[in-house]
Each structure stands twice: as C-alpha cells, then as structure tokens.
Amino acid sequence: MRPSGRAPDEMRAITIETGFTKHAEGSCLISFGDTRVLCTASVENSVPPWMRNKGRGWVTGEYSMLPRATHTRGSREAARGKQSGRTQEIQRLIGRSLRAVVDLEKLGERQITLDCDVLQADGGTRTASISGAWVALRLAVNSLLASGTLKADPITAKVAAVSCGIHQGTPVLDLDYIEDSNADADANFVLIEGGQIAEAQATAEGATYDEEGLLRLLRLAQMGCGEIFRAQEAAVR
Amino acid sequence: MRPSGRAPDEMRAITIETGFTKHAEGSCLISFGDTRVLCTASVENSVPPWMRNKGRGWVTGEYSMLPRATHTRGSREAARGKQSGRTQEIQRLIGRSLRAVVDLEKLGERQITLDCDVLQADGGTRTASISGAWVALRLAVNSLLASGTLKADPITAKVAAVSCGIHQGTPVLDLDYIEDSNADADANFVLIEGGQIAEAQATAEGATYDEEGLLRLLRLAQMGCGEIFRAQEAAVR
Amino acid sequence: MRPSGRAPDEMRAITIETGFTKHAEGSCLISFGDTRVLCTASVENSVPPWMRNKGRGWVTGEYSMLPRATHTRGSREAARGKQSGRTQEIQRLIGRSLRAVVDLEKLGERQITLDCDVLQADGGTRTASISGAWVALRLAVNSLLASGTLKADPITAKVAAVSCGIHQGTPVLDLDYIEDSNADADANFVLIEGGQIAEAQATAEGATYDEEGLLRLLRLAQMGCGEIFRAQEAAVR
Amino acid sequence: MRPSGRAPDEMRAITIETGFTKHAEGSCLISFGDTRVLCTASVENSVPPWMRNKGRGWVTGEYSMLPRATHTRGSREAARGKQSGRTQEIQRLIGRSLRAVVDLEKLGERQITLDCDVLQADGGTRTASISGAWVALRLAVNSLLASGTLKADPITAKVAAVSCGIHQGTPVLDLDYIEDSNADADANFVLIEGGQIAEAQATAEGATYDEEGLLRLLRLAQMGCGEIFRAQEAAVR
C-alpha cells in the first residue's frame, strides 16, 4: 500500500495552467499533485559566444527551488553565492532533455532559456520541470511561428519525464516526498512521444536492483509519460 | 493623464490569496495590479549566533525576482554568485519594516524569515513584498498563538508600504512599471496603521523636489496604505 | 542634553583639506568632527559598456571603511570576498546624489569615479562622503575645464548631505556615533544648494515618527547643509 | 569498425598500479587505455557535523582533471573559483557508487574521502575513477583491519563502472574520446559484483534509443565490469 493510497502505476493529478506569467514568451504552472513548478520560456535573439556564426540555436534550462518550497526552509543559493551540485545536475538534465526534441538548425541563431522555479515541492520536481518546460517551449515557439519569425517548426516531438522507484519492494510510479525519502531505488526517465528514451537514470539507494527491476521501472515510466503527453496536448491545444 | 487611466490617488487592484503554499507557517500571493509576489513566513526555533541567550527573537526578510518576472529576462543571482546591491537594499528594508511592528521580546528566541519572491513584476515589487510579508507573518504568528507556543501576541500593529512619485509634474500613487521608468521622483513609504511612519525614502530621478513635494507624496502614501490595511484585514480575518 | 554638549541644531566642526593625495584628479580629506573620509575623483576617458556611444558620461561612487576605522576592528570586505549590503547601499546613494548635480551630456563619454574611504568613523560617514565627494568632483572638473578637455561646466549646483535623528525625544542634527546608536529615528538628507531635495531617507529605529517629525528633521538638515555648502565653497575657491 | 580497431565488446587495456603515492592510506593509478586516474583514499577519524553522534561513518568522493589532461588546456577550477556542474555531478556519482558497497555502521564514526585526479583523459574518466576508487578504498580498509582499528570489514562487495554507447549504430563498450565525441547515446553503468546495478545513466546525444538499446548497453557493461572486477581482484590480492 502506498502512503497516498495510490495504485503502484497511478500518477498524481496533473494540472497545467498556461500563461501563468505575462512577460515570458511561453509559461505555465505545472502541478504533479502538490509539486508545483513555474516554467517560463524566454527567447533571446542571440546565442552564447561559443556558438556564434554557426547558424544554429541553443536551448538551455535553469532550475531553482524557492527557499520555502520544502518542509523546512533551505537557504537561498543566491545568498550562499553558489548553486549546489544537485541544482546544476538538474539544470543540465533539463537542457539536454529539451534539446532532444529541438532541431537547433531550424531554430536559427537564437537561444531559448527554460526557467523552472519550484514554488512547492513534494517529490518529482525535476520531472515536473521537464514536462512543464516543454509546454512553455511549445507556446514560445508557437508565437515565433505565428509572427513569422520562424518559418518551420523546430520542435520534433513531445518530451516528458517522470520518476519511479522501488518502495517497500514494489515498483511504483511518480513518487511523492514520503515515498522518495524511503525508496530503495530512485529512477528518472525522460521519454519522447513515440517510445524513444532521451535519458534514463536509476540509482540504488538502500538496496541495489537488477536488470529486471530496471525494466519494470522503465515500463511504469512509459505509462506515466503517456498520461503527461495527453496533459501537455490538452494544455497547448 | 496616467498611462493606465487611473486617477492620481488611485491604487491598482489589490488581491491577497492566503495559504498559497502548504509548507510555510504563513503564506500569501499578493498582487498590486500585475505585480505578483509570493510571500512566505518560516519559523525557526533558534536565532542567529550573535543574538543567542538574550531572550529576544528576530525577524528578517529575503527578496528575489524570478529571472523572467520582468520584460526581458535577467540573469539568476544564484548563477552570478552574488546578490545585487538592489536586492540587498530591498531585503534590509523588508526586515526593518516588519521589525517595526514586532515586539521581539514577546517573540522569544525564535526567528521568522519572510521570503518575498516576485513571480511577476510591474512596478512596486518592494512595497507589495512588505505588505504581503505582513500577512504571512500574521498567519504564522496566529498559528504559534493557536498552538500555545506563544502566549502573547508579539505583533503590535499592521504595516504596509506603497510607492508614489512625481510623473509629468503630478504626484501619483502606486506607480506601475511605465510610470516608474519615467518618474521625476520616486518614493517609497512604509507606514504603520494609526498614522506613524516606519520608513520614508524619496529619490529625485530627473528633477529634484522640495518640501512641499515630499509632503504631497506622503499624503498619497497615507491614502494608499489605508486601502492596503483594509485588504490585509480582510485577508487574515 | 546631547552627549557631546552640542545644541540640537549644531553641526560638528567641518574641515576639508583639498589635494590630500597627489595622483587623483581631485581629492580631499573631509572631517565632520571625528569622522574622517578621504574622497578622490578619478576621471576615465571611457564609460561602462552598457553606456557606450550615447554621447553621455557617468558618475559613480564607491565606499569602504578601513578595518580599524571603528571602535572594534571589522573584517576586510576584500578578505571576506564580498561587499556588505550596507556598503552597496551607501555606494548607490553616493552615485545617485552626485549624478543629481551633473549634466551627463556635458560631461561627454567619460566616467568619474568618486572613492570615499573612511579613515575614522564617528557617525555620519555616508553624509560626509557625499559632501566630500562633491569637492573632489568639483576639483576634477575644474582641471578638465582648465585643460580645455571640457568646454562647458557639467556641474549644475552644489550637493551636500547630513544626518539627523530623534534622540531622547529631541530632533538633533549631525549625529555622532553615541547618538546614532541610541536614536529613535535616523534620517539622511541629500540637499541641493537652493533648497531642492535629492534624497530623503528616514527610518524609525526604536519609536516611529509622524509627518511633523519628518518635517522637523528636514528643517534641521536644511540648516546643516547650509553650513556644509559654505565649507565646500571655501574649500574649492 | 571502431576507430581503435577494437571489437564492440572489447575493453581497452586495464592496468592498476597500487601504492602510487606514499601518504594516502590507500592509492592506485588506474588506466583504461590512455585514460589515467590517480585515486587515493584518505581516512579521517571524524565525520561531517551533520552526521555526528550517530555511530555511522561516511564515504565521499572528489574529482578533478588536471588542466592539461585533455587535448586542449582547460582552465583550473581553483582559479575560476568554482567547480563546474560536470565536476560536481561526477563527484556525487563517485560517492554514491562507493557507498553502495560500504556498511556505514561497520565503518564507525570515520570518513573516507576518495580523491580521483585525472592525469590524462581519453574518455571514461568517471568510470575509471569509480573503479580505481574501490581499489584505494579496499587498501585503506585493509590497513584499518590490519591495525585493529576496524574489527569487521565494512566493504560488502566490489563495485566497478564502465561506459558504453551507440556509435554509428552499433552498441560498443568502453568508449575512448573519439567515439565519445560522436556517439548517438552515451551510458555509464555502475555495477556490483554478483549482478546488481548501483547506478544506470543513459543519455541520448544525437539519436534517441529504445528499451532494446538500453538492455544491449547494460549487457555490454556487465561484460566490461566482469573484466574490471578481475583486475581489481588482482590488484588488491
């Protein structure tokens, strides 16, 4: 039995509120249950210096938790003067995941930054971030297409992410904070609509796992991402 | 005529949504028109080292803008590795303003941190932060009173803040971003319910001003804060 | 009765020793009683990148206290690796105050940096800094005019600053360290010769104050700045 | 055909020179072909503050590349003043991987730090680091057992890591730099002797991959780690 009463392959409620902020070219507030992340897409008409004059664009991600997104207040990274290893790891994952579904040549020499700011955390903040970032990116690209700035759509597919883990011996989907704190294994999958994998990361925490365990987690992730793809579709339609 | 069509002494719509996040002891999302700030109050049962064993508590503020709260994306202070002078100035102002209405001895040896994170900016983010922080503080203290942790209420009054300025020769209340960018003088007043001043800051931008100008700005602020006090009262009742 | 025996509207002795250092284009050592600040003006023939090719110049301020300017030694900001919020707040105030009396277009594409280094502190270091910085600036601009580098004088007026406060119920002028530590309200006014206000900042410390209190502080500041204007005039003549 | 002429499931030559430095409690220079990493294990008789008085120890990893370990010189992280996201990600992985085979209670209140410094890089530096760190750890623990400091062996198994990837459509084992730069997918597996998985990370670079691809990479990793386990055994015997 999961602490939340959910079935092992049951996602939390997914909600996506688009246009949550007015300045960004694309934005949404995505919720996986009590985890809520504000995702914005910002378009700049230039690329970082090391990419200039190659006719290609860039997509990157940034991630942060508000200090009191969590049960106990964490110190502010800006005050500490540096981003933690965890933050940097997640930022790199967000950027790689979104670039997996963007044709950077079609994007042209512009950069889109996906800011994922966690307003409230209850497990799965990085997977909600990736899933919401795609929505913000889609909306921003839509407006570039509508204005004629882009002639061809650089987005090749949907991308979504979900966590799974082994909790008290059972593989479960979309862990909340309580499950996450006690899981024997903790995995994050970034999947592309159509069945391909962009990223798989599975870490043993208390107990290790085997090939069979890895496959069972991957199959749960495929179910979860199917549900997220439907929510993304509804949000951007 | 103001760009927004408002009368010189007219505030933007004020909304205060309490309980916006579930982990904080007190929280609200406050809006002054399109300016939206998430304010949370976090209670810790200890004080900073330099205050220990004095039988008194501490109230402090932190402030940040999400990178895309503004028209063009700003870089993240955590990524730059330091907080700007502007951020630090605002943080210090938030802390001082709230401490002006708290009896630190009644609070006992605990610290309350007021985090003000600007989700969307349209002028007046520091004054909305202070006004919302009071609501978050009030809610957090209410729960400490309800649980019996505090025996006597350490909050002595309401505190609110509002900006005013001289725009095209006319003193106006609660500047939005367009007015703020073109004001000849820019002032922020932090007022205490009942008529006292906690803080007055008035800066000449294009043109300087005189004693009469300062008084007219103060009187606008008194009107504006009156309205904020009523919204705070409604929010916490 | 003030600890120093001064009357409520009595400034400390003001001395301004010009040419205190030989390399700077303008310099002075200003004293407000035991508060002593070395102010230098450095002219550079370029402006920061974000201001280039606009035909306008820039005036900026920097501020620091020597570690043992104070009663007990403070750690060196260069050793800590960052400037405190207080330092940054004061630096921003110095820059704004001086820019209030400079026509940046007449200055042309050059930057003048006003360094204010506190050799000894006894209250009022920021106001002495602003008052001395004007003298250093005046001397530097005089040399640019004398050499023909500048054709027209970009300085439009004198600017001076003074602190006031409410000490044991009485509004007093130019607080020294002992008064400053015990004041109920603490204000800094930056005034322009002729009666205009460049900046007013008044903070309640122990007790709050009202409109009448604010006006009384402003009037003391007008008296104090009058005296500083005379000292500045004598120094640069 | 692989650029190196190796078969798809062929590792590069593995060499492990133990006792490479004399001060560390355990050390080795491990080579996977031209990738050479100096691994040292340092024992401290205390744990970080957040772990004290729990009767448990800690194992952590640090990682760095010498500036000219690579084809073109990289700047020194100590000179830049911060560790890159990549470095932090690898450090966290090294620590987690080694902790997967250590019983922290048997270790007692002491910390073992595994420093992995890459002297020369040719692909697979993180996997060589983990594999060599186990040898350094084993040697350090052996000396703690020999001296009677530890009564029971806290190491529960061997751990090793290897990279695999899809190169020109073919899954290959132990990528060198040339292959790594052109791989469609890049994976790192951390395996425990006996068949369990401690960590699986697979990232699509150019093309994405599917479940079948993930399994084929895992099977190559199992072959590669088998070979590393034998080299580790020979080194520590």
Add this chain to the structure above:
Amino acid sequence: MRPSGRAPDEMRAITIETGFTKHAEGSCLISFGDTRVLCTASVENSVPPWMRNKGRGWVTGEYSMLPRATHTRGSREAARGKQSGRTQEIQRLIGRSLRAVVDLEKLGERQITLDCDVLQADGGTRTASISGAWVALRLAVNSLLASGTLKADPITAKVAAVSCGIHQGTPVLDLDYIEDSNADADANFVLIEGGQIAEAQATAEGATYDEEGLLRLLRLAQMGCGEIFRAQEAAVR
C-alpha cells in the same frame, strides 16, 4: 643619476605621525617620500581557532591599496571579490616580519592585527608598511604594558624594511615608482636592529645579478634600515 636626484645610498624623507586614528590601540601614518601608509594595530583577546589553548598569541598583517593610491585607478579588491596574489604575498610578508620580533608566549592568548592601508603609492609600499607596522605594534604593546594587561614586553627588537635595486647598472636604495618600473633587479630586505636578517627577497627583472650584486644590495639595505630604526625610535619615544 637617479631621476629624483638622490645619491645611490640616499633614502627619501621618512616621517612617522603617531596616533593618526583614535580607535586603534596603536597607529601611525608613515611616509617614505610620497608613499604614505596608514598602519594600525588592533588587539583582540582571542586567537584564531587553530591556535587556541596553547598559551601563545599571534601577530598577523593585512594590506590594501586605496583604489586611487596609484597613478591610474585600480579596481577595488572588495568589488572584484578577491584579493590579488600580490596583496596576499605582501600580507604574508608583513605578518612574518613582525612575528620575527615578537615572543608569542609573552604575548599570551591574544592576537594583534596590523592593518597597512596605502593612501598614496610611490614605490616601496610594502617596506613602508612593515616599518610603520612596527611603530603601531610598539604603541599598542606599550598600552598593554601600561594597563598591566601584559607583565613582560613581548617585543624583542625593532624590525624595518627597505627596497633596493639595480637601476641603470647602479645599486640604489629606496626606489621610488619611476626607478622601480625600470629597475633590472628589485630587492626587499627586512632587517632586525642589531644586524640580523629576517627576510631577503631579490628578483631579477630585466637582467639577472650575481653574488656580488646581492651583497651590495644587502649593504644598502643595512644603511637604509639604520635610518628607519632612528625614525622609529623618535616616533615611539
């Protein structure tokens, strides 16, 4: 012929103004010609953590140049966020030099920090700093002896420092900025009254030098330090 017209073994005028600041336990403004350094000694009744409970004290030095002490303005180290290698090298030299004449056991568990802040630079700032720091230290220790805090004098001798160099083939004493910029060799000697050497540093700049050159520089330094010892004696008497 030296640019200044001085004889090869002629020092610049030395002046030492004691009591330049009122808060420090000892202070002086020392000038070697146009080089002017404010030296203060601050006594703290504790030592750094790594020295505690050993019954010994510590003497340390800090050094900084005001931004416009030099011909062209340098950026402020506090603003850059770190101290330069040059600053750190000089700080370490100041501390070592003063510790060479202090019996740390007689000092007891207290620390004296010697702050050397260069108000104006014209060559030889580090040697003026060391020479002035001794005066500040002597005055601070005198007051500790006078108050009975110290029973026995921990200062064992005078210490002074001077620069020498080879300028256009001629060994010269006490280089000013113009000479220093063109010297073939640049040396700093820290000497103890009575003839012993605390520190010798001689660096070839354009041309290298030989044993004979090193000895000639040392003899010039002995002459120069003799003169500084007399100035120190006069200042503290």
Add this chain to the structure above:
Amino acid sequence: MRPSGRAPDEMRAITIETGFTKHAEGSCLISFGDTRVLCTASVENSVPPWMRNKGRGWVTGEYSMLPRATHTRGSREAARGKQSGRTQEIQRLIGRSLRAVVDLEKLGERQITLDCDVLQADGGTRTASISGAWVALRLAVNSLLASGTLKADPITAKVAAVSCGIHQGTPVLDLDYIEDSNADADANFVLIEGGQIAEAQATAEGATYDEEGLLRLLRLAQMGCGEIFRAQEAAVR
C-alpha cells in the same frame, strides 16, 4: 646529522621522466626524492588581452597540490573557491623564474602555460616545480622549432631552483619535509646556468641569520643547481 643521513651539501636523488602525459606539447614527472611534480607546457597561439598586438609572447605558471599529496589531506582549492596565498605566491614565482630565461619577442604572440601539479610532497615542491617546468618548456619549444613555427630559439639558458636552510645550526641543501618543519631559516634560490641569480628568497623562521649565513646558503644552492642542470640536460637530450 640530517634526519635522512645525507651530507649537508647532498641533494636527494633527482629523476626526470619526460613525456609523462601525451596531450601536452611538453611534459615531465620530476622527482626530488619523494617529492614528485607533474609539469606540463601548453602552447596557445594567443596572449592575454593586455598583451595583444605588441609582438611579444608570455610565459606563465600555475601550481597546485593534489589534496592527498601531503601527510594529512588538505581541502581542494577548487572546492573552497579560491587559491591560497601560498599557491598564488608560488605561481608567481614559477612564472617569473621561467620568463627570466625566455626572450619573449622571439616567442612571438603566443603563450606557454607551465602547469605544476604536485602528486606527492616531501619538501621543496616549488623548487622541483621550477626545475621540471624548464624541462617541459624546453620540450615544447623544441617541437615548435621542429615544426618551423618558431625560427629562432627563445630560450636563452637553463634555469633551476633549490631550497636550502639552516637546520640545527648547519646550512643544508635540498630540505625534505622533516628538515623543512624544523629549520631556523628557509631559503629558495632560482639560478641560471652560468652563475647568475634570478631570484633569492631567504626567510628566518625560528632564528634570524646574518650576511654570512645568506652567503653560505647561496653557495649550497649553486652546488645543488649544478646537479639539477646536469639532470635537465640528460632529460632533454
């Protein structure tokens, strides 16, 4: 009697293994007894911004100790976020020493960086670094001459460095860690083949020393460097 049983004028065994890493234009692993330093020379076809368009090159040094090069593990400078004063002092010395034997005009507009990474420390790491850096530089320049990139050899002579000190009253050559920890005086000499001095640094630790002592240390250094010059010659031939 020296702890190592060496005669006062006896160096430790010197070994130089060239080509230790394959990517650098020049590299060696140099040992002075148990002190082992990896030195690499990296050629870049540009110079730092402040040197551009002057037709001259630059030679610079960087230095680091691996965390467990020493008896007890030191924290990593990259993790602490800054280089220590000691590291910066040594880096500056390495750069100056090598520039003393390079004709920067013949080098043309390119920079050679000499990285000295201490793999194992047992006293004398800075002198082994300088001596090994010359070998790496020589090898890198040889390859630039062989490829025709350079037409004329910019290296004018050999440079080597060695430490000496006064240990229990006796001047000794090439101190190991035990001697270094107990020496009364500690000196480093950088000498140029043929008899000239590039740098002399002699510091009193416990006891001070006199002119005679300085000369005796210099003569030991001349003997030691003679031996190093022969080892360098054998290594690069």
